Amino acid sequence: MSKPSLQFWFEFASTYSYPSAMRIQRAAAADGVAVEWRPFLLGPIFSRQGWHDSPFNIYPVKGRYMWRDLERLCSEYKLPLNRPSQFPRGSVLAARVACVAQAEAWIGEFVRTMYHLNFVDDAAIGSAEVVAAALQAIGKPAQEWIERAQSPESKERLKRQTDEAAALGIFGAPSFVVDGELFWGNDRLQQALAWAKR
Amino acid sequence: MSKPSLQFWFEFASTYSYPSAMRIQRAAAADGVAVEWRPFLLGPIFSRQGWHDSPFNIYPVKGRYMWRDLERLCSEYKLPLNRPSQFPRGSVLAARVACVAQAEAWIGEFVRTMYHLNFVDDAAIGSAEVVAAALQAIGKPAQEWIERAQSPESKERLKRQTDEAAALGIFGAPSFVVDGELFWGNDRLQQALAWAKR
Numbered sequence: 001m002s003k004p005s006l007q008f009w010f011e012f013a014s015t016y017s018y019p020s021a022m023r024i025q026r027a028a029a030a031d032g033v034a035v036e037w038r039p040f041l042l043g044p045i046f047s048r049q050g051w052h053d054s055p056f057n058i059y060p061v062k063g064r065y066m067w068r069d070l071e072r073l074c075s076e077y078k079l080p081l082n083r084p085s086q087f088p089r090g091s092v093l094a095a096r097v098a099c100v101a102q103a104e105a106w107i108g109e110f111v112r113t114m115y116h117l118n119f120v121d122d123a124a125i126g127s128a129e130v131v132a133a134a135l136q137a138i139g140k141p142a143q144e145w146i147e148r149a150q151s152p153e154s155k156e157r158l159k160r161q162t163d164e165a166a167a168l169g170i171f172g173a174p175s176f177v178v179d180g181e182l183f184w185g186n187d188r189l190q191q192a193l194a195w196a197k198r
Numbered sequence: 199m200s201k202p203s204l205q206f207w208f209e210f211a212s213t214y215s216y217p218s219a220m221r222i223q224r225a226a227a228a229d230g231v232a233v234e235w236r237p238f239l240l241g242p243i244f245s246r247q248g249w250h251d252s253p254f255n256i257y258p259v260k261g262r263y264m265w266r267d268l269e270r271l272c273s274e275y276k277l278p279l280n281r282p283s284q285f286p287r288g289s290v291l292a293a294r295v296a297c298v299a300q301a302e303a304w305i306g307e308f309v310r311t312m313y314h315l316n317f318v319d320d321a322a323i324g325s326a327e328v329v330a331a332a333l334q335a336i337g338k339p340a341q342e343w344i345e346r347a348q349s350p351e352s353k354e355r356l357k358r359q360t361d362e363a364a365a366l367g368i369f370g371a372p373s374f375v376v377d378g379e380l381f382w383g384n385d386r387l388q389q390a391l392a393w394a395k396r
Contacts, residue, residue, distance in 0.1 A: 048259075049257055049259075059247055059369070061246075061247075061367060061369045062369055064367060065367060065369065065380060065382055068380070069381075069382070069386075072389070076389075169259060169262060169263060171257070171259045171260055171263065182263060182266070183267075184263055184267070185385075187383075187385040188267075191270070191274075
């Protein structure tokens, strides 16, 4: 029998994706489950619902709750958190890099570095400089990966992956998919892992 | 020190309130936490967000996910579930009865009976006959409680309680409140109980 696996669908601007991104590799390894990293963009998904901003901004009462809830969760997970001064942050380049590198051995490290930059360092993760710094920090040739990420093929690849997310019924991040079975939200990580091991 | 307590804010039509309503009394008792039952209406809360139907109907992709997610959760909790043929069901009378009876010793039993009627028996919980049947089933004088629930004072009381929910920052159900600290969603029951015990 091949090793069970789980798709992790995430977006770098997504608040609840942060604790999942930081926890998933270790949690999945402990359960003997392989992680398939699936960066995508929430913007086009939200647009289909008629939202042109984060629902946490459109509905301030939900937004206020989310920041407090995230703070409590991160405290439980012992994860640092500093509310980003800009939310949501555009992160297309980072998503394109993650998309072309999603099968690389270092993808988890790159993803965690980007989330730390956004939710701890309050860095402008939309800028090429910050993405380059993240790649350098994990010892990868930054310029090479950024150029590769900006090719027309790579742009198209992220678009297709976002379309695939929508086709899977994904409407938010993080989401987990196991054999077509969809789990939405950081709260569902353990349940998704249990499903993968069935 | 007095016994820690937790407010349970619920609405009879709310899908995720169902598993919380069925679990909360036993879970709280096991943790030595008292439950303060707080029925309210989601309609006026949703109206403030510009929604005039359940968001699960307004956003079908979320609705499809919710029904599947609820099915998985109820299976884990070993709770029966039959998708109601009408959703959401108006349940103002049941909420008014629960509101006037929220401090009675039998409130938990009445609440569970109503949820079972909606999410297992697919009964028209909006009708006075069904509410009366629920009261009779738990051995209470149905007509007396229904008349009491329909008095102007009782109607006003549920309105005020719904206003209080909004003032607490509540935007969905179920919600749990401990000393003004808000927890939203069935997923947060354990965390809210832990908070109450701090």
